[in-house]
Amino acid sequence: MQKIVIVGAGIASLTAAEALRQNGFEGKITILGEENTLPYQRPPLSKAYLTSDELPSPTPIRSPNFFRDNNIEFEQGCEVTALDRTAKQVVIQGGRKVQYDILILATGARPRPIDLPGENSKNVFYLRNFDHSAALRNALSAPEHKKVAILGAGVIGLEVASAANLLGKQVSVFEASSRAMCRVASPLTTNFVTNRMALDGVSFCFNACVNQILSEEDRVSGIRLSDGTTKPADVVVIGIGAVPNAELAQDANLSCDGGILVDSNMCSSDPDIFAIGDCAKAVNLSTNTPIRIETIHNAMLQAQIAAAHICGKPSPPISPPRFWSDLNGMKVQCVGIATGYDRIQQRPTENDNAREFWLFSGDRMIAAETVNLPTRQSKLSEALSER
Known part of the structure; x- marks a missing residue:
């Protein structure tokens, strides 16, 4: 085992690379990142970046010295388009091939798209990367954009609602379920949070089905609910969940089911390919069922587990999500x-x-x-x- 390739450039991939070195791996480590930037922190994208007085720069997860000090090769602007499991190669857009002995997929997830008339109107936003955050921040900073509609009351939707509310916008949140954050928290917590947000001026509409994004001259003007009610909006943010970036694995015939299926060591159905972070679906001890968990804590823990197994070292202690x-x-x-x-x-x-x-x-x-x-x-x- 001489070369490990990691596809993806987030907290999972950097943690895996660091853990491999800490566990004694001395071979070559290559991280392939799709964006043209150093790996950066994503939590501020839906929080501090949106309310910053000046357009912030991405906050690096690690300094450039991290790669040099740990002898890690980092390539940015590399979109991996295919895996060749027989030849043990990844194919980068343009045709270049990179050989691996062990491959770690840390490809993350992307916003779940919405299929509605008007979804391509100007000032309709998704939020996942820095460019998304910068564009949304620019729209929220415009004084003429007074009304913000957020589709989805998950964590991202509520964070954007909080930021827009802090900026003095009229914020309305529309959620198809009966309450906010229904996939990650209990009703007592979510009701307490949304009641406090409502006191600060955020409007919530639950059991709401949006069937159209309205526009005037290709610029968003509001939304239409399934009961025919219309709500004006100058900015619309869509936050209805995430889709795992599992296409590389699927096309390579790895076992997938709502994510890349992995065992307790983060190993996929190919013993030389691991998956970690938002793209991976692993059995969690809390539920004893395969589940995909989109948190920094989970990404780091799975990275450490995979690195330990690859190096033949004991797994780190398992802690609750x-x-x-x-x-x-x-x-x-x-x-x-x-x-x-x-x-x-x-x-x-x-x-x-x-x-x-x-x-x-x-x-x-x-x-x-x-x-x-x-x-x-x-x-x-x-x-x-x-x-």
Whole structure:
């Protein structure tokens, strides 16, 4: 084993490269990134970047010295178009081929597209990369853009709603489900958060089906709901989930099902190909079912597991999934996976602006959620790990 190639340039790929060196791998490591920039932090894209007074630059995950110091070859602007498993090569757009002994796919995910009339109108945005964030920031900074409609009340939708609200915009969030963040948090947490956001002026419309994006002269002017109601909007943001970038794996006949299927060591159906991060679907100990988890914590942990297995070293300790979000001055944090619970217990807090909820399946605590208790997440993660 002389050469490891990592496709993708996010936190998963950099963590994997670093962990490979820490575990003693001395061969060649090559990271192939599609964007023409150093790997950068993505959480600020839906938060601080949108409200910055000046257009920020991408915040690198690691300094350029990281690659030199760890003897890692990083190639930017490299779109991988195919995998040749027989020849053990990846094909880069233009035809160049890169040989590998071990391949790690860290290709991430992309915004789930919406299929509506008017979706291509000007000032309709998705949010995944820095260019998306810069374009949305530019639209939000325009004084004439007063009304913002957000389709989807997931984490990204609420973060953009929070940023637009902070900028003084009239923000309306439209969600097909009965509540916000229904895939990642319990009703007690999401209702507390949306009620506080509503007090700050964010309007929520649940059980809402949008069937058209309205426009005038190719510029968005509003949305139409399935009941015929129209809502004016100068900016529309679509945040209805993400799709794993699994096409390379699918075309190479790797096992996929809503993501690249991997075992507990992050190994795909090809023993020389691993998948980590947002593109990977692995059995999680919290659910005992294959699941795709789109968090930084998950991406880093899976990268460390894959690197340890490749180097023949013990896997790092498994810790429960976790995520965090900043919403209208609230720090929302969750540990574990909020599914399969049959009881929620509210824990006492010292002030009315904070909340702590424990989620149980029978007598076993399977998740915990906090609002404005930033020091509790690590302790709750330890508690869950012991159960």
